[in-house]
Amino acid sequence: MPATRDRSRPPRPGPRSPIRRRGSCSASTADTCRATTCRSAAHATKSLLAIELQDNPSDTTALVPVIRRVQQNCVAAGLTGDVAAWLADSGYASTANFAELADLPLLVSITKEYEQTRVTTPPGHNVPGGHREMAARLASAEGRKLYARRGALVEPGFAQMFQRFGRRVHHRGTAAVDTEIKLLGAVHNLNKIFRHDARTRTS
Template identity: 35%
Template sequence: MAARRTHPVRGDRRCGTADRPPGCLSDTAHPGAADPHRPHPAAADVTTNASDALNYTPVLDQSHQNTGIHPEQALVDAGYCSETNLEAAKDRQLTCGTDTFMATGRLGHDEQVPPAPRGRIPKNATFKERMARKLRTKPGRKAYSRRKAIVEPVFGQIMTCQNGRQLLLRGEDGARGEWRLLVACHNLRKIFRHVGSAGLAAAIT
């Protein structure tokens, strides 16, 4: 999971640049969960939320709604890190089987985690300390290192190959519809390259 800032919007009017000038709200585009072997986004959304932290649960829920299955892993950047999401990640692993690896950003002076933690987790460890510890284990480092190869190429391909760096439709609903169309086209291109025209026609019929 990751987010990218697309064009800024003010009310229903599109501002003229891809930067974020003062006084403008910028849409946040989420490609959502992706297949680790073939980066096919399973969810996509555009929001005007000031923080990505508000989108952790909705994007994973949308992925389940679109595919009928819960992802095995969620590789989440530090923009989604909050006490609420860290607690939700623990609950989601128990109820849905989704193992979340969430970057925690900088730790406070009172939140110390060993570079290579071993042994039992301290009973008084906070959710943030537990997640930071999890990411510093060998399995955690290996899992999170794959994020740049799973999530980031999707943004690069949509923005470079499909001219998706700046959305053209006005308003949140228009931007959401355009972004989801771009993501759907990205998936169709990937499927076509994998199965060819015959396989794609068979899947449709």
């Protein structure tokens, strides 16, 4: 009889993979035995324009794929307006990225976040050659004003998802985890829409 009761119970869920935050534009998920990285791009409304799971933990190799995914998602959604500025922290800075995305209004910090947002003196003569044009953009009044908004745009998305869904995913395997985080991202966006509609009706 005890054996029959044990078999009738629903199966116990396996261990859930943790989501660890590792940077201002990214968080990490442990996928079974190897590390993968979750990165997102957020709109000024703090809605997610893209959320991606990537095998490579390097931020520099993620910037172009994430931006291309945002562009694809915007086309698919019928959003034709130009993006006013693409903001990313210093982990995404590389000469190759700046060259490939030269046609975009890109602002990527080339120094530590505190120095970029708080220190009034621009980087000195030690700026690498391939970063000097970006340094000039960031040193301008408009560049500093735009970049100062970066943390307030991307950080709340992860914080709100962690608060609502926890820091662990329920599935294992890259494909399953990627599907799960995209579902969570969609729920996050739907919540934004519902809350906006509710405020509109009551105003």
